Amino acid sequence: MLGDNLPPPNEVVALYQSNNIQRMRLYDPNQAALQVLKGSNIEVMLAVPNNQLQSIASEDLTAANNFVNTYVVANKDINFKYIAVGNEVDLQDFQYFFPAMRKFTGQSRQLAYKTKSSYVQNPDTISLSYALFTSLSVVVQDGDFASTTENAQTYYADLVQHVKTGTPRRPMPIETDLFAMFDEDTKDGPEREKHFGLFSPNKQPKYQLSFT
Structure with a gap:
């Protein structure tokens, strides 16, 4: 969405459908995009912005609950497949990633929601995630x-x-x-x-x- 000449969301969804492109990643919960995705059956990977990871990683579940309820549960007509927790998080903020990931994994189960949690890896942090997990789906x-x-x-x-x-x-x-x-x-x-x-x-x- 980083352009000043891009088509509006409804035309983008129509373009996906006419070209049989069945999945979309949103780098943030853009409300205009979410509205036109309802009923489209396009599988959506919805990203949690990096600037929200610290609050979500806290012991309180409020921030994680709010994100899931506001953007996922409230949009049941959208075919969410993944919640992407952050995007290429740098080393400075990497401390918040794993606690945040655990919160979303737990929340998905608690809400009986099928959405899986995922992460787009920054190459600088690959060794850190490999020390902490023995099995990853890539x-x-x-x-x-x-x-x-x-x-x-x-x-x-x-x-x-x-x-x-x-x-x-x-x-x-x-x-x-x-x-x-x-x-x-x-x-x-x-x-x-x-x-x-x-x-x-x-x-x-x-x-x-x-x-x-």
Whole structure:
């Protein structure tokens, strides 16, 4: 959503549906997006912003309860699949991540809700999470991969075909996310990070891909 020329949420949902894109990640609980996702049956990964992790990690369950009740329970017409606890949390704030993750795992069970908790890993903290967990389910999120549109086309096309069949050891579909839906002209960071979109802001596809 980091662009000043992006289509409105209702057009984005329609674009997902017309291209058979069945999942969406929201980096924060954007109310306009949540409203148009109701009844769409698009599977949603809803992120908890990093600036809320400290309060959620406290012993009091109020903050975790409020998030789940406000954004998940109150939107039962949305097909939530994951609650993503933070996004690439840096080392300074990493102390809050695991307590917050436990709160959401507990709250999901308490509320008899099927949503799973997940985390988008900062490479700097991988060793910390591996010391603390012996078994992790990993979902690959694709992004910084190519310097030209032609290379990106080849990479995406091969990746989509690969995840349909899996690996020799696990010959089954692999869950993966492609980052991102649109180019984002106001995004911070290197210039290349503004051009990760599968679509241009005018909703025209940048690559010839099939999601079926």
